Amino acid sequence: MTTTKGLEGVVATQSSISSIIDDQLTYVGYKIDDLAENSSFEEVIYLLWNQKLPAKTELDAFKAELAENMKLPDAVIDHLRSYDLSTVHPMAALRTAVSLLGLYDEEADVMEPDANKRKAVRLQAKIATIVTAFARIRKGKDPVQPKKELGYAANFLYMLNGKEAKDIEVEAINKALVLHADHELNASTFTARVCVATLSDIYSGVTAAIGALKGPLHGGANERVMKMLTEIGEEENAIPYIKEKLENKEKIMGMGHRVYRNGDPRAKHLKRMSEELTKITGQPKWFNMSVKIEEYIKENKGLPANVDFYSASVYHSLGIDHDLFTPIFATSRVSGWLAHILEQYDNNRLIRPRAEYIGPNTQDYAAIENRG
Ligand SMILES: CC(=O)SCCNC(=O)CCNC(=O)[C@H](O)C(C)(C)COP(=O)(O)OP(=O)(O)OC[C@H]1O[C@@H](n2cnc3c(N)ncnc32)[C@H](O)[C@@H]1OP(=O)(O)O
Numbered sequence: 456m457t458t459t460k461g462l463e464g465v466v467a468t469q470s471s472i473s474s475i476i477d478d479q480l481t482y483v484g485y486k487i488d489d490l491a492e493n494s495s496f497e498e499v500i501y502l503l504w505n506q507k508l509p510a511k512t513e514l515d516a517f518k519a520e521l522a523e524n525m526k527l528p529d530a531v532i533d534h535l536r537s538y539d540l541s542t543v544h545p546m547a548a549l550r551t552a553v554s555l556l557g558l559y560d561e562e563a564d565v566m567e568p569d570a571n572k573r574k575a576v577r578l579q580a581k582i583a584t585i586v587t588a589f590a591r592i593r594k595g596k597d598p599v600q601p602k603k604e605l606g607y608a609a610n611f612l613y614m615l616n617g618k619e620a621k622d623i624e625v626e627a628i629n630k631a632l633v634l635h636a637d638h639e640l641n642a643s644t645f646t647a648r649v650c651v652a653t654l655s656d657i658y659s660g661v662t663a664a665i666g667a668l669k670g671p672l673h674g675g676a677n678e679r680v681m682k683m684l685t686e687i688g689e690e691e692n693a694i695p696y697i698k699e700k701l702e703n704k705e706k707i708m709g710m711g712h713r714v715y716r717n718g719d720p721r722a723k724h725l726k727r728m729s730e731e732l733t734k735i736t737g738q739p740k741w742f743n744m745s746v747k748i749e750e751y752i753k754e755n756k757g758l759p760a761n762v763d764f765y766s767a768s769v770y771h772s773l774g775i776d777h778d779l780f781t782p783i784f785a786t787s788r789v790s791g792w793l794a795h796i797l798e799q800y801d802n803n804r805l806i807r808p809r810a811e812y813i814g815p816n817t818q819d820y821a822a823i824e825n826r827g
């Protein structure tokens with residue numbers, strides 16, 4: 456048996472959803488740059504789930520379907536009100552709320568393809584409502600009902616802030632949602648596929664995936680990037696801070712990638728957005744210090760910035776609480792998880808690799824009174 460630590464380079468499945476070839480990312484064959492510049496998040500979800508871009512009438516119907524499904528069961532809101540939100544990380548709350556949502560979906564365990572697609576719509580619609588309701592309830596505010604006439608990104612900000620967002624803010628969130636939607640067999644998507652390959656249900660698959668995304672080596676990095684920028688505080692502190700971290704063999708959050716070696720094609724879009732937004736807010740230091748860090752790490756470690764790096768200063772500039780950064784990632788990535796879950800069901804086989812045993816050789820069993 457040969458083992459590959461972290462399964463690096465192992466091709467574990469075939470997929471028609473997204474691809475990374477020579478550092479280029481495509482969704483169903485469409486370049487990420489074109490989608491980031493031109494598409495609404497709803498168009499991208501439709502693309503990932505249907506393998507085609509929607510015609511205008513199809514998109515309008517899909518947007519309406521999502522907007523109609525955003526409302527949460529009262530029991531989920533009651534649950535969010537029932538514990539001490541000041542001590543709970545929003546990713547933990549989201550993980551539990553998505554699992555709970557499954558208890559209120561009569562079709563949760565119905566495995567027919569049409570039922571699975573209906574559940575996908577409900578989950579995608581409701582995840583934005585869970586994240587924003589959590590954010591408001593913990594500040595002692597009531598959740599805000601979505602507006603049917605608003606798109607997904609605009610509704611997200613409306614439900615979060617209780618007022619309609621400016622165009623540039625909606626553009627920033629829409630772009631972030633498009634850029635984070637899918638990414639081949641990343642850790643959380645793999646988790647979702649492993650889970651549902653046992654023929655478990657969609658809610659279990661997404662709950663498992665949220666758990667995997669939460670970690671700092673994956674989606675949880677974006678919150679840590681902002682923690683780092685906040686600790687640095689001023690531009691002139693950036694390089695000494697990074698040098699010290701590297702000397703202590705600590706990882707710099709938002710840097711490096713398992714697949715991309717020369718650069719993450721999503722990062723430049725968020726970098727431009729960060730530059731624009733930090734100028735508007737009169738806080739260019741967050742962008743400037745990010746650029747310094749990116750250049751230093753590229754030059755000294757040969758590592759590129761990943762998608763999490765500039766998303767931090769983008770979300771911060773929109774006034775979003777730092778611990779909501781990863782839940783926003785989840786709000787986008789659930790579209791990819793669901794696409795992969797549906798693809799897995801379509802052509803399923805249990806995912807069950809092997810482990811190379813490196814423990815003690817066969818041992819003689821000793822009765823408890825004879826053990827040292
Ligand atoms: C959406 C996403 O999930 S994107 C990734 C988000 N995660 C982060 O930003 C966390 C920081 N980055 C990392 O931890 C890593 O680069 C990962 C997890 C993304 C990729 O990890 P791997 O492919 O397993 O690379 P691995 O961790 O083995 O690193 C290889 C070498 O580069 C170094 N390295 C990798 N990333 C970093 C980093 N961010 N800062 C400093 N050194 C790093 C490692 O220390 C290691 O050096 P060594 O060979 O001298 O020991």
Ligand SMILES: O=C([O-])CC(=O)C(=O)O
Binds near residue numbers: 640641642714
């Ligand atoms: O693909 C990965 O390993 C991590 C990543 O960038 C993502 O999930 O977007």
